[in-house]
Every structure is written in C-alpha cells, then in structure tokens.
Amino acid sequence: MTADDHQNHTQHDLILFYQGRLLLNGDSPVWPSARFTGLEAFVMCRVHVTALASDQLPYDALQLSHLPPELDDIEPTPVREFLVHQGFDAFILAGRASQLLNWFDSHRYCGRCGSPTHLVNPQRVLSCPQCEVDYYPRINPCVIVLITRGDQILLARSVRPGATFFSCLAGFIEPGESAEQAVAREVLEEVGVEVDNIRYVKSQPWPFPSQLMLGFYADYVSGDIVPEAAEIAEAHWYDVDKLPQIPSPAISVAGQLIQEYCDAVIASTD
Template sequence: MTKPYQRPSADEPAWWFICSAGELTLDNDDLPPHGRLQDLPMPELDDYQVVWLGELRERSCYLVVADLNDDAFSALGEFKSLRPLVAAQDEALFMMASRAKQVTEFLTTHRYCGRCGTRMQAVDWELAMQCHACQHRCYPRISPCIIVAIRKGDKILLARGERHRPGLYSVLAGFVEAGESLEQTLAREVMEEAGIEVKNLQYVCSQPWPFPNSLMMGFTAEWAAGDLHFDPFELEDGDWYSFDALPDIPLPGTIAHNLIQAVKAQIDRESSA
C-alpha cells in the first residue's frame, strides 16, 4: 500500500495538484500540470507538504500544498477555482482535483489539536493527523448533503439562491444534520426551503463537491402536497418550469444538471409509454 507522504521521484511521470487557498494551478487549457518532476519548471519540494492522492489514468497524483500568493509555480499556470474542471466534464479529473482541495483544507485546518491545542503531526501510514499529547486523531472532514430534483406532472421545481451566479436556477439542496437519515433531511429541507411535501424518493447518484468539503447525494422526488412558499433567507425566487421553457440551469458535469436530466428522462418515458 502506498503511504500518503511518500516523496515522488524526479523521473516519475505524474499529475501535480498544486493547491493554495482553495485554488489549483491550472494551465491555459484549465488542466493541472502533468509530467516528470525533473522536466517541469517546479521549485524544490523539500519545503512543501506533498501528499500522494492516488492514480489517474495509470499515473500517480501528488498534492503540493503551496503558500498563499506563492509565485514559485507561476511558470506552470495560474491558481484558479476548480469550477472550470466541472465544465470540462472530465469526471475522473474533477474527482481527483476535489480530493486535492479537500485534503488541503484538512491539513491546513488541523495543525493544532481541537481538544488540547497541541501541535498535530501527520500519521505516516494513513491520511490523518494525530495529537501525541492526548491521542486525539482526526481524518478529512466530509459534510453529507442531499440534493433533489422535484417534479409536479411534467414540470420541475427550480429555484434561485442568493449565492448563485446571475440568472442561474437549480434544484434544492441542504446539509444533513446530526441524527438524521437522508430521507428525513430531504423532507425537512424541501419543507423549510419551499414549503411543500414530497413523495416517491429515488436515489440517483452522488458527487464530491469540494466547496469546501461536501458529498452531494442526489435524488428525484414528486410533489405530494402544499403550495410553494420560499424561505427568503435561502432562496430569492423559484417556480415550476416546463422543460421547453427552462431558465439558465447548472452546467453539464454537475450533479444538479444530472438530476434535472433524470427528471426529464422520467417524463419522456411516461409520455412514450
């Protein structure tokens, strides 16, 4: 088994996920650097935290945790958001980049023990941080969320959150609370955000969403009862939309887009039956 903190060799072809303040070094094609360490315009990595992330297309993937505003990697590209990788619809690459971002978040927020305040140390055989004073051990945080596309007849519920880019409408989502099942979270979030009840929940798919550390678990559901009443603290606008008159929706490659297409497929199957 490969240890997470093994150092890469100079002649090993690899993917390099260089992360700083939640952004990755991406080239003009919005790709992370790829190649042998000895051939790339990279600084010496002795002063950087390097983590082996796994493999992508039979090549090792390494995370390099860079400093804020670190210009030592500028010859490789610019620090950018991961969102262009979603639009590229390369799921494997986006998932590895998501892992890099979330591991960076974990390492930078667990330098000190949350129990006693002692400096934490990396565990060398697994991805974890250990306090040797009180033996408290931490692993990368994952925040489970539900995301659901709700239909009513041949229409779909889409709403606009205040954090969405201008004009964008999407499906509903929310974090799982302690002690809840996914089904309970879905019913609660839909009632809180839109004021309606749903039925016929169907699990569709999941997607890691590193903004900053979510795991999105996607469902479809059907309207059961109630009129739309949106929570003004969560949503600015929303309505039931026909598929021939959709507003601007999330990009292909996102789980929200996949769920919208899943509802459309359900409606198309029923209409052709």
C-alpha cells in the same frame, strides 16, 4: 520527513495549488516532478492523492507559499472555474487534491489541546502527539432533490450574489436524520411544500470544500410555494420542455437529475 520519504515524494507527479487556486499545466492539473528544482522551499503542505484507477501511481498535492521561478508566468485558476471549463470527469483528481489540502490546513492543530498535529503516512491521518487524537478527512453528507409533479418540476434560484440559474433544492443532513428525512425537512423549510416517494438516484463528491451530494427524486404532495427568504430568491414550477437556465449535467448531479427526468418524461409522451 526522511530522506527516503523525500525521494518517494519527488517520484510522484504533482498537483499544485497557490492561495487555494490551481496551477494548470496547459489544461491539465498534473505536473511532472522533474520539471522543478528546489521546489521544497516553496511547499506549505503536502498530501498524497491516490487516483481512482488502481494501476496508477499516487500524486502529491502541494500548497505553495510562493510561486517558484518555473511558474512565474502561470495565472492561478479558481478550482470551480476549472470544473466549469473542463467538466467533472477531468475535475475529479484536482477536486480530491483540493479537499485533502483543505482538510490538512483546517486540522493543523488539535481541536482538543491545541498542539500541532503531524501527518501519518500512508494512513492519511493527522495525529496529535499530546492527546493521541487522530483526525481523518471529513466528508459532509448533503441531500439534493428534484421535486416532480408529472410533467412539471420545481426549481429554485439561490439568493447568493451572481446566482442566475435555477436548480434543485439542497441542504446538509442534520445529526440523527436519515437522508430521506433530510429531504422532506429541507423541502418544507425552503419552499413550504410536502413531498413523498423520496427515492435515491445517484451521488457526487463536491469538494467545496468537502461535501458528498446524495441525489433524490421526490413527488409533490401538497402546499403552495413559499420561498425561504434567507436562502431562496425565487422558486417556480416549470414544464419539462420549458426550462430556465439550469446547471450543466456535465458538471453537477443537479443538472443530471433535471436533465434525466425531463428527458424521460418527454420520451414517454412522444
């Protein structure tokens, strides 16, 4: 890093992480750089994070090796906990920072020859000086689908420990698949039913660590619910006015798909 680069870095506001967790400035993930002295001694890696608004300056996201004296009294916050408490709009910037730091950390060495990579700015690319391979931030596309049957929807609960809410079905798109093909396959694999009229609704970045969720509705065609035991603890049909605990619409596209469909059905019957 040159002296000019260092000067430019210190002019940006900061988003700070320690052991993969956020260091919050009150309720905000943003810290003024002028708050700190000698912070470079604690920096493991640094990436630029651009804001969604074009009139805002970029931020610097830093992964710290230790907490500097200015942060001794700050308890690191899990990224997912910040999302739950603050909602997705407040989370977007911290989510982008978390995703970029994860990319940086997982590509510190070239996958072809094992040489250390270096960050090329402002292109946001990690480059191998030996075999000249470039590594860009990776996004993993996933489908998430709400299966509908008139005034009923199919919701499932994951086998993950602590999973108490019911949600849509989701899965990664496999090589060679379209998103619609992935929806049909995932539904058949996870609950044993067939669907059609698969239609895209909306998307959401989901940096845990680097997913892009593509949200769909799909109509039930046939089959009895048979949960895939390795992934689904239970799955049932629910009336739109008698739902179990579902994800918050303020947090996830799953909650939005459920809420918007149920609201539309209920409004149509009033």
